Amino acid sequence: MESKERIMEEFRRKGFRATPQRIVIAQIVLKSKDHPTAEQIYQAVKKKYPTLSPATVYQTLHLLTEIGLLQELGFSDRVSRYDPNASPHINIICRNCGKIQDYQAESIKGLWSQIIMELGFKPIGQRLDIYRHCDQCQANMHNNQVL
Amino acid sequence: MESKERIMEEFRRKGFRATPQRIVIAQIVLKSKDHPTAEQIYQAVKKKYPTLSPATVYQTLHLLTEIGLLQELGFSDRVSRYDPNASPHINIICRNCGKIQDYQAESIKGLWSQIIMELGFKPIGQRLDIYRHCDQCQANMHNNQVL
């Protein structure tokens, strides 16, 4: 799901044009592991495509979300983050620094399908967040207490 | 967790003043069942307390979140919704109209404790969303197709 050809095919199959801007943005975001913001994606893409505008980034991220290759995660600070993994998994999120890490275990699949069965309908998506303070932030907090 | 006295006690216990504004806002939001927005809470509170300002609503909602009586749910449309149920449960959310309905089943507790055990740390919160199109929206969509 990361090669240029695969991405072009995916856009065209859904009836959208495979423009160089879209391809570069898709390549960057689909291989990302840290749930980047639109701004972070824009900064990364600009290196390969300096004339690109932020509006194109936003449009393309929405398009990728629409065709199911991406999940947009809204937060209360009003800055969305983008997750190339749209299948059921847990996002472990630090409430202090915002770092997000995926937790995808076999056990979740089983437990999840059981809940879906109970619900009695087929969801079109899901979002499973667990909040904590990451090791680094916990260490920092401790240091600040000591000082 | 809804009586005036209980709410006043809770504010004071955490070192905050129990002002009439805070009490009215807390009463409204803590008994809500439909995950209201700040604006909806403001409109409801204004009826009982007409001079109240939106800034006070925002501040109080943040305060209630901080002391653990409320959970703020951020969305990609940048409008947060507030959930008086901060314990592990599933929010069934309509992607079309935004309606949110709680699903709290015994089975979730089991799923939850098993995942916590696997993770090896104690979370400070969680968010479990399932997305769908609600019955009403599904009916509307169907009608529009037919017309």
Added chain:
DNA sequence: TCTTAAGTAATAATAACTCTTAAATAAGTT
């Protein structure tokens, strides 16, 4: 009652995101 740190209301400021539009172009067609 007095004192004062904390809280409120009003208003201005912020910023992520969306809208608008003229110019550019992907991708078919000849």
Added chain:
DNA sequence: AACTTATTTAAGAGTTATTATTACTTAAGA
């Protein structure tokens, strides 16, 4: 290869939920 056109892009203006600022008010302890 040139032509055609609907789609897409870049730039800038606009939107709006939320936050910051500040002068006035008040809860609550002494």
